[in-house]
Amino acid sequence: MxxxxxxxxxxxxxxxxxxxxxxxxxxxxxxxxxxxxxxxxxxxxxxxxxxxxxxxxxxxxxxxxxxxxxxxxxxxxxxxxxxxxxxxxxxxxxxxxxxxxxxxxxxxxxxxxxxxxxxxxxxxxxxxxxxxxxxxxxxxxxxxxxxxxxxxxxxxxxxxxxxxxxxxxxxxxxxxxxxxxxxxxxKNVAVMYAGSIVEYAPVSDLFQQPMHPYTKGLLGAIPRLDRDIERLAVIPGTLPNLFDLPEGCKFRERCSEALEICASVRPRLIEIEPGHEVACHACARDR
Ligand SMILES: Nc1ncnc2c1ncn2[C@@H]1O[C@H](COP(=O)(O)OP(=O)(O)O)[C@@H](O)[C@H]1O
Ligand SMILES: [Mg+2]
Missing domain, CATH: 3.40.50.300 (P-loop containing nucleotide triphosphate hydrolases)
Incomplete structure (x- = not known):
């Protein structure tokens, strides 16, 4: 997706x-x-x-x-x-x-x-x-x-x-x-952002416990029946140009959780919980 x-x-x-x-x-x-x-x-x-x-x-x-x-x-x-x-x-x-x-x-x-x-x-x-x-x-x-x-x-x-x-x-x-x-x-979902997979997880884990800031942003942007939300969240900014990708994490410019390392090192997919892989320095650090 x-x-x-x-x-x-x-x-x-x-x-x-x-x-x-x-x-x-x-x-x-x-x-x-x-x-x-x-x-x-x-x-x-x-x-x-x-x-x-x-x-x-x-x-x-x-x-x-x-x-x-x-x-x-x-x-x-x-x-x-x-x-x-x-x-x-x-x-x-x-x-x-x-x-x-x-x-x-x-x-x-x-x-x-x-x-x-x-x-x-x-x-x-x-x-x-x-x-x-x-x-x-x-x-x-x-x-x-x-x-x-x-x-x-x-x-x-x-x-x-x-x-x-x-x-x-x-x-x-x-x-x-x-x-x-x-x-x-x-059954399993791979979330893509700007040409790469940023998160991969069983569908229930992904919807209940999204980890990548982009996935969280996506899920926060849809209305829900089970919660009262005043305003839906918006992911600021736009997709980077795929022909001229920034160094480091491609989502950094739009990310509220970005760290210093995100500007220079592109995160790789790592398994943070069994079956749940995320490409995000901030998620990896918090574990
Ligand atoms: N891995 C990639 N490397 C280079 N360019 C890409 C890559 N993935 C997508 N693009 C560019 O982005 C455009 C849109 O991709 P596309 O696969 O059609 O998007 P989607 O199906 O998700 O809407 C492509 O036509 C291509 O120009
Ligand atoms: Mg398409």
Missing amino acids: GETGCGKSVTAHSVMGLIPVPPGRIVGGTVTFGKHGNLLDLKEEEMQKLRGKEMSMIFQDPMSSLNPVFTAGFQVEEAIVTHDRHISKKDLLSRVVGLFKKVNISDPEKSVHSYPHMLSGGMKQRVMIAMGLSCGPKLIIADEPTTALDVSIQAQILTLLKKLQKEEGSSVLLISHDLGVIAAMA
Whole structure:
């Protein structure tokens, strides 16, 4: 989770090997995925075999992620054929209809022949989810799958994702800027700020006992039903320019708890309590 522009999508694209090079460049770190080891060491052909089949991504905007000149069914078929070249036409169609049923698309036999403009936003997102599921991946990255949808449709899509995750046994990496969505969906949460993870914790720990000043600020900025608060807290200042990051802690300028060391040394994630990691000098000192 993290506010718009903090680098959530870029991080997800890096995991999938979808950063356009140039100008994109992965300059450090590792992406470890099951038995495949560090994905950054794989060749593009090897990554192609993983994408779709082992890991898939549901993109942020279903309106622009589907190709308007092909039917919804064809676009899901394409994803399947990429990994299963010998599947018969009949099997292919029945597999797509089955997937459309699974994601609760109304009238699946007919909808496979519909073009994207004939489907509502919620149905388009279901097509994207069907595409993501089509090869039974172990990891599904859902990048703000509900941000472009109405609130009532949002709830349906999230319920669907949760149900599919249980049924299929896939892991879901859900990207969101919506704290309500995160509280309802996540088991573990990584909070991002200006391109890095600043806090990582089980969801209940994070909401009950946030440690990083940024996370505290985020949680303080939303209204709560269980407490009387006169004014909501505001995080002063704005995000730093990602192309010209300050030395030391990237949150320092906006932080009320900043120490001297924060100006020069970038804090690293450290486990402060079991399972609860924070990148903050002040939090580390207080323990
Ligand atoms: N790790 C990074 N290194 C360099 N630039 C980054 C990084 N992460 C994000 N950016 C820049 O910030 C922009 C917004 O990032 P994005 O991932 O789209 O944000 P979000 O999905 O959180 O709204 C990107 O287009 C890129 O220019
Ligand atoms: Mg994004």
